[in-house]
Amino acid sequence: MPADLGVAARIAPTLDAHGEGNILRLCPGGCWTIHDAEQLESLIAGLRCGEPVYAVVDLSRIDSLDTAGAWLLHRLQGDLEYRGARVDRVGVSDTYAALFSEIEAHHPTPWKPYRSRFSVVSLLEKTGRQMTEVANDAVAVCHIVGSLAAVLSGILFNPRRLRAVSVAVQFDRSCIGAVPIVLLMSFLIGGIIAQQGGFYLRQFGADLFAVDLAGVLVLREIGVLLTAIMVAGRSGSAFTAELGSMKMREEIDALHVIGLKVTEVLILPRILALMLALPVLAFLADLAALFGAGLVTWLYLDIVPQTFLQRLQEAVTMETVNVGLIKAPFMALIIGLVACVEGLKVGGSSESLGRHTTLSVVKAIFMVIVVDGLFAIFFASVGI
Amino acid sequence: MAETAAWEHEPGGHPEFGDVILGVKGVTVGFGDKLVLENLDLEVYRREILGFVGGSGTGKSVLMRAILGLTPRRAGTVEVFGCNLDTASGEERLEVERRWGVLFQQGALFSSLNVKQNIKMPMREHMRMSEQLMDELALLKLEMVGLPRDAADKMPSELSGGMIKRASLARALALDPDLVFLDEPTSGLDPIGAAAFDRLIESLRDTLGLTVYMVTHDLDSLHSICDRIAVLGERRVLINGSLDEIMQFDHPWVQSYFKGERALRRVD
Numbered sequence: 001m002p003a004d005l006g007v008a009a010r011i012a013p014t015l016d017a018h019g020e021g022n023i024l025r026l027c028p029g030g031c032w033t034i035h036d037a038e039q040l041e042s043l044i045a046g047l048r049c050g051e052p053v054y055a056v057v058d059l060s061r062i063d064s065l066d067t068a069g070a071w072l073l074h075r076l077q078g079d080l081e082y083r084g085a086r087v088d089r090v091g092v093s094d095t096y097a098a099l100f101s102e103i104e105a106h107h108p109t110p111w112k113p114y115r116s117r118f119s120v121v122s123l124l125e126k127t128g129r130q131m132t133e134v135a136n137d138a139v140a141v142c143h144i145v146g147s148l149a150a151v152l153s154g155i156l157f158n159p160r161r162l163r164a165v166s167v168a169v170q171f172d173r174s175c176i177g178a179v180p181i182v183l184l185m186s187f188l189i190g191g192i193i194a195q196q197g198g199f200y201l202r203q204f205g206a207d208l209f210a211v212d213l214a215g216v217l218v219l220r221e222i223g224v225l226l227t228a229i230m231v232a233g234r235s236g237s238a239f240t241a242e243l244g245s246m247k248m249r250e251e252i253d254a255l256h257v258i259g260l261k262v263t264e265v266l267i268l269p270r271i272l273a274l275m276l277a278l279p280v281l282a283f284l285a286d287l288a289a290l291f292g293a294g295l296v297t298w299l300y301l302d303i304v305p306q307t308f309l310q311r312l313q314e315a316v317t318m319e320t321v322n323v324g325l326i327k328a329p330f331m332a333l334i335i336g337l338v339a340c341v342e343g344l345k346v347g348g349s350s351e352s353l354g355r356h357t358t359l360s361v362v363k364a365i366f367m368v369i370v371v372d373g374l375f376a377i378f379f380a381s382v383g384i
Numbered sequence: 385m386a387e388t389a390a391w392e393h394e395p396g397g398h399p400e401f402g403d404v405i406l407g408v409k410g411v412t413v414g415f416g417d418k419l420v421l422e423n424l425d426l427e428v429y430r431r432e433i434l435g436f437v438g439g440s441g442t443g444k445s446v447l448m449r450a451i452l453g454l455t456p457r458r459a460g461t462v463e464v465f466g467c468n469l470d471t472a473s474g475e476e477r478l479e480v481e482r483r484w485g486v487l488f489q490q491g492a493l494f495s496s497l498n499v500k501q502n503i504k505m506p507m508r509e510h511m512r513m514s515e516q517l518m519d520e521l522a523l524l525k526l527e528m529v530g531l532p533r534d535a536a537d538k539m540p541s542e543l544s545g546g547m548i549k550r551a552s553l554a555r556a557l558a559l560d561p562d563l564v565f566l567d568e569p570t571s572g573l574d575p576i577g578a579a580a581f582d583r584l585i586e587s588l589r590d591t592l593g594l595t596v597y598m599v600t601h602d603l604d605s606l607h608s609i610c611d612r613i614a615v616l617g618e619r620r621v622l623i624n625g626s627l628d629e630i631m632q633f634d635h636p637w638v639q640s641y642f643k644g645e646r647a648l649r650r651v652d
Contacts, residue, residue: 034521034560037513066560067528067592068513068521075520098591106527109520248541348541351496 010035011063015043024052024085026076029061032069040072047076052085060091070096070103078107140341147263148271154264166269167276174235174270175277181234182227182281183288189226190218190289194296207301211308212315214293219316223289224282224324225372228331231278232364236339239270240360243343244353252344262344271336278332279325286324323384327375331368338364404463405430405563405595406451411460413443413450420446422619424460428563433589433596434624435606438616439637444599445489447616448565451597452486464563482510485556489567491548493540499526499551500536506558525554530584545572549581557588566598570605578602582609603646615641 013030026049032040049055057077059065077087092100155162198210243266246252255262290312297303303311342360346353406428413421420443428434438444449455451462453469462469464480472480493502503522507513526536529550540548549569556564569585570578582602586609588594600606606613607627614624615638623633631642 034507034511034513037511037517041514041517067524068517068560071521071524072517095591095593102528102587102591103524106524109523109533349495349539 012036013040013043013069015047017047017049019050019052022051022053024049024055024080025058026055027058027061028073029063031064032062032072033064033066034068037068037072040069044072044076049080051083052080055080055085055087057087057089058091059089059093059096062096065096065099067099067103070099074100074103137341140345141337144263144267144337144340147261148268151261151264151268161264163265163269166265167273170269170273171277173238174231174274175280178231178234178277178281179284182230182285185226185230186218186223186285186288187292189222190214190292191296192292193217193222193289194293195300198297198301202301208303208307208311210297210301211293211303211311214297215290215312215316216320218289218293219286219320219324221324221372221376223286224278224328224331225368227282227285228278228328228335228368229365231274231281231332232335232339232368233361235274235277236335236364237357237361239336239339240343240346240357241353243267243340244346244356247344247346248348248350248353267336267340270340271333274332274336275329278335279328282325282328286321319384323379327372330371330375334367334371335364338367403430403466404428405465406597407461407463408447408451409461409463411447411450411462412458413446413455414458419619421450424620426614426621426624428595428597429612430595431589431593432611433585433598433609435610435613436597436599436616437601437606437613437641439641442616443619444616445567448567448597448599452484452565482506482559483562485559485561485564487549487553487556487564487566487569489571491540491552493548493552493555495540498537498539499531499543499554502540502551503555503558506555510559522554522558525557526551528584528588529554529557530580546574546577549573553584557592560592561594563595563597566596566600568599568601570600570602575604578604579608585609603642 010033011030013028013032013036016027016029018025018027026047055077057073059073062069077089080087089100151161194210194214197213198207201207201209201213243252246266252262252266255265294305294308297308298305339360342356342363346356404427406426408424408426411421411424412419424447426447436444436447446455450457451464453462465483467476467480469477469480493499494505497505500519500522503525504518507518507521523533523536527533531547531550531554535543535547535551540551543551549572553564553566553569556566566585570581573581582605585594585596585598589596598605598610610627612624613627613630615622615630615633615635617635617637622635622638623630627642630638633639
């Protein structure tokens with residue numbers, strides 16, 4: 001067996017042209033293959049053949065030829081014929097003749113290089129399309145909310161239709177799996193808030209108020225907000241990717257055909273599990289953040305744990321805790337809805353899966369913050 | 385019965401017409417404690433169409449993936465174009481990869497690129513040429529595999545199964561490979577489409593001098609275009625040779641495959 005089957009022997013391509021009066025003789029030689037395509041193109045571009053009446057292409061000196069080489073020769077021949085020359089091909093071996101007869105069945109299209117132009121109209125059009133997209137999103141969310149309500153009311157009459165196992169599995173994934181990272185994050189945030197607060201308040205001799213600051217801020221806002229953001233990044237993206245890849249592989253269509261509701265089978269268990277998970281996670285996050293705050297005030301501000309707890313009891317009421325936790329299910333609902341809507345919008349390509357997963361997380365986090373703001377306005381107006 | 389191959393083969397011997405393009409020696413592949421292939425030998429010669437058959441789950445695709453280096457081997461060597469893929473340097477391996485083309489069972493077109501971009505992808509990455517030539521060659525390959533020109537700008541998700549197969553073959557042929565691996569190219573095609581595909585592969589072999597390694601279940605393909613057939617079973621190649629030799633081979637699976645109800649119905 002030869003050590004190397006014809007890789008090394010690649011002879012550089014040549015193209016000789018002899019003009020005699022109105023007769024042109026073209027002798028391509030060497031390897032006319034795709035490996036030397038750039039060189040072949042420059043050989044042909046550099047060809048000065050004048051205005052021949054008759055041209056002969058002599059292929060006897062070609063060592064190897066593939067589709068790319070044959071195509072370039074075919075194109076050259078076409079050019080010559082277009083300029084009024086009669087072209088003959090000589091010295092073609094049988095294998096190459098078959099190749100040429102295959103190639104000659106195809107013709108080059110006029111080549112149009114792709115160009116993108118900046119225009120105000122297209123900019124406006126793009127903006128308009130994005131606006132309708134937003135409107136479509138809102139409709140899609142309403143659609144899912146509606147069908148969720150329909151499914152839920154069905155479950156009220158027939159509780160067996162609730163997929164408890166499915167809900168439990170989703171709860172395990174989105175809640176229990178998230179506990180360590182949420183605890184760690186909240187612990188650090190609690191510590192940081194206490195440290196920063198203490199650092200500034202100490203200048204006024206009010207370092208004890210760092211406890212108030214950390215307690216109220218964590219329980220009312222930060223605990224639930226950061227947990228929601230973490231859950232949006234963790235579970236929201238997972239929902240979108242799961243539903244999206246199911247959409248891509250026609251699994252969603254299979255569910256429809258079998259006569260099952262996607263909302264009932266896929267969306268309700270996820271959203272329900274998330275609505276149960278987020279309050280639990282937010283509560284655990286509150287505890288961890290307060291623990292972190294307590295530790296930092298003890299080590300950094302020399303406030304002993306007893307004083308910390310005493311101060312905390314004065315600063316924080318059950319109402320403060322509730323204000324934070326009541327927001328959690330609503331945030332979970334929004335994260336779940338956005339994730340599912342984006343998941344069902346995934347098209348056929350992996351690129352679209354990636355785009356919608358990104359969009360899902362970005363939109364969910366944005367919406368969570370908007371809802372937090374709305375709650376802040378609401379609580380302020382009712383005076384809590 | 386359909387006409388047999390143009391060339392005569394001696395069983396196990398080297399046919400006079402070609403060198404060994406692909407040599408597989410003593411390949412063993414296993415998952416966990418289960419061996420799928422054990423001490424398997426196979427040779428593919430230049431310019432032949434080798435049909436590879438075997439029951440579902442006997443490891444046809446596993447062998448193809450092992451040859452391509454996608455599934456790890458436990459033992460054995462694979463030589464492609466005389467180059468041992470285990471000891472080859474990165475450059476040699478790249479050279480081999482440029483000279484083979486693969487049609488995966490599901491097509492494996494890049495879903496975020498349209499058909500033309502899919503075909504241009506190997507050219508763009510491995511070769512240097514003008515955008516215009518790349519475009520023209522992509523359209524040429526597209527038409528050669530029998531797709532209409534307007535399929536060029538479609539996304540893979542907008543294509544039917546048969547079109548995906550063809551587009552994927554066009555991508556496999558983009559660099560004018562010497563060796564193509566086809567994993568069940570005609571499965572899921574209608575009989576007319578499958579026959580056209582067979583003719584296409586045969587004509588590509590004749591025009592481009594391809595060597596074809598084809599995993600298939602299609603008895604028609606085996607009868608009409610395969611020069612040689614290899615049967616996989618019991619973790620090794622049970623037999624390889626021309627169709628007539630295989631029909632004579634006394635093995636229950638081979639007998640029921642080639643002389644089963646469906647096989648006989650088509651012979652009649």
